[in-house]
Amino acid sequence: MDSHLTSDRVDMDDNETTTKFIVNGREHSLKIDNRDTLLDILRDHLRLTGAKKGCDLGECGACTVLLDGKVVNSCQILAARIKDKDIRTVEGLSQNETLHPLQLAFIENDGGQCGYCTPGFIMAAYPLFESEEEPSTEEIKLSLAGNLCRCNAYGSIIDSVAYALEIKTNE
């Protein structure tokens, strides 16, 4: 109880480092606290709030982003690990008002209810969408197994990802 609910960070020493990194194609050079997580940096410093804080413990996937193309829980990535990295968030998917096929598929298949998990699911599905493979339903589910949806819109989420893959194949 105490360990979870009370502070683990009392001293506010000079723990700040200037760090360079790229988010959605744009380079940033920011003075950030080494103990900040990528999620805090995105939300508090860059005001990119698409990635959500559902647990801050790497258990729910609501904060999923891409780090050099790999799916990560941004709440589990400390500032030191983003130096010179290429980060992509849900805000970086659509281009010039055009929705990414995954975003379009989530709209057309009603892939979100309350929507709090939706950016995380879309980012978790992104590498699957980019890959050359033609995944089975089971593979789609496996790639999304780290993301929770408490509305349990899982059926529509599976439909959405499958639909996005279908659009891609037909293009």
Next chain:
Amino acid sequence: MSEQSTHAPAVGTSYIRTDLEGKVLGTAEYTADIALPNMLHARVLRSPHPHANILGIEIGSATKLDGVFDVLTPFNVPEGKVAPDVPILDSRVRFVGDEVAVVAAVDIDQAKAAIDLIDVCYEVLPFSTNVHDSLNSASFPIHSEGNLVNGGPLIESRGSIKEGFDQADYVVEDSFTTPDHHPASLEPRAALASWHGTRLTVWKPSRGIHADKNILASALGLSPNNIAVVGPAMGAGYGSKDETRTSVMAALLSIRTGRPVKLELDREEEFLAGRRRHSTYTEIKMGLKKDGTITAVHAKTIMDTGAYLSSGPGVVRRAGQGILYLYKCANVKYEGQLVYTNTPTAGSYRALGAPQGHFALESLSDKASEILNMDPLEFRFKNHVGPEGQPGERTTPRNQIIDTQPVEGGVPFSSNELRQCLKLGAEAIGWDRRDYIENAAGPIRRGIGMSMFIYRGGPGGQSNAEISLDQDGLFTLNVGFMDVGEGSSTVVIQMAADTLGIPPAMVRINAGHTDKTPESPMTAGSTLTFSAGHAAMQAAKDLKDAIINASLKLIGLGDSEGLYLTPNGVKSKCGESISFLDIVHNAGPIKTLASVTPGSKDYIVNSFGAHFAEIEVDTETGHIEIIKYIAVHDSGRIINPRLAEGQVRGGVSQMMGFTFLEDMEIDPHSGVALNASFLEHKSPTIMEYPQIEVIFADSIDPIGPFGAKSLGEPPCIAPAPTIANALYHATGVRINDLPLTPDSVLLAMKNLL
């Protein structure tokens, strides 16, 4: 729909959810996403004790810390209340995690550091973590009036159960328990408050912004006119948000510091300080004649409300509704006790008590059919309540609206397609082969089970809606309800558009701000489609008349006969027309406000359904696999099939957590929650998601808007008894205590041998 309409109606189509684009783009704003200049961050100090008096709090060191602006304690807050048994802060703490003090600081790290510097002197009190200990006469009272809420049970009855049991050839009885089930919405509670001189604005996840405004006003001693509550996008709550101190604490800190204050709970706090589904202990008894007629039903339920009352009285009532009304029976009695314990508070969670009550009732029905040597489906066909309602005399005066949770007999339903649900489900699952399932050699056993339910059909309280034809020739629907992800905005737009005779894309919705919207019912009790739908339809009807009247002069006609709306404007039978833009340019914007209290003085409006499942049980591991799941619902006319299916599939899957996995465990020796995290409180993931086939009965309710009835909560009622009954069919093992974990299945199988 008007015959003169020039385009296809929206009702009955899967019109795309209106608020989904922002959600997929990541631009939809939730409370925690909002930041204001000079905003402070708050953090709560929570009780490490399950029950204690706070004798003193030393906050000197905390307030001296750099960047700390304020510390609230029970000794420096005003006397207002968040709920009748919840002061803003209390010098008595009643569960591990209860609020003790709150700090506002420049950032969350300083707030946490300050929390560590607060010294609390506790007088530790005896405590109870379960209802049976709490009810023991020697137990220490958690609230001054004692541990049994109202000093006795809620009692509802029809006829005489004594007479009923006297007529019975058989009596079947059993007891059932259900776990502490946590909604654990993905968005933890949060509140942002900003005080400007005399006016308070609070952003918060809300299922009722107008109700929340009144709570803030009463707690803080402010006039409601000086408060605005804004409901941003909400990361769901399933009925559980908010009912807590969160927004009141943030508001008070903002008033005292003069700066905006944001309070975000973390995941563990959301589990502890949020609201859970009441765990229950139910004893239930049914009297039967040899031919299968039910002569009496009697159930006693004890519900654990935790440290505070919250919406407990409503939940305890709703747990009895299936027991009182699902089966045709002249003699029924339900007794519901609500008991305080030193555990996290229970409150509203999707279907409020109905899943618990139906788990007991529908498990017992299968037992009853076995004693009668009758097929469980046949037993339901024989005994389910029909369109004519229950036997007995109406007691509600003729000029009053019939309650959606009635007890009396003598009142028919406005629509009741339960029989159709049973037939459709039986066909879809292949019930006929149930008696002939052959299990191969090996550990796997296959079984089929079913259960049915009854639930409130949608009439809620007074509902208001305002709709306008605006300067740009489009329409705006102004409503005070919150769409918390269930899609109410979308279906209400569809209904308003069809009433006007225009495409839904021409209707915008404006909701979520108390200053700008009329009052609506809360997003609770599955009422919005029905209540907000009726209000929107009435407002749209009035607006249509007003637009036609305004256009009469402009077109130069004397009589509104034969005038109708098209997507382009008003048209007459003879071909005269005027565009919406021309109407507003000449007559100005036109606005109508409707206020309705929907319901019926002659009929009960209820929703129904039947669920069927085929499962495989691995008798070596205790694992249960769902092979096929069929959910059949009578929710009247379905306004938006895709959204409706999503509600059903999501509700069923959510309740797979209740059925198989979820139980918030409280250590009886310390009162500490042992699994207040997603890692340890297991919720269904996409890997557990079963194929769920949704079937809607052919039903049009004569009272519902466009024939619709409730749907948001009903999918949650039948899953647990359906699976438990299938488990019994597969293995001969009946488990009366949820969740059906592999351990409990194995243990029960061992006991069978």
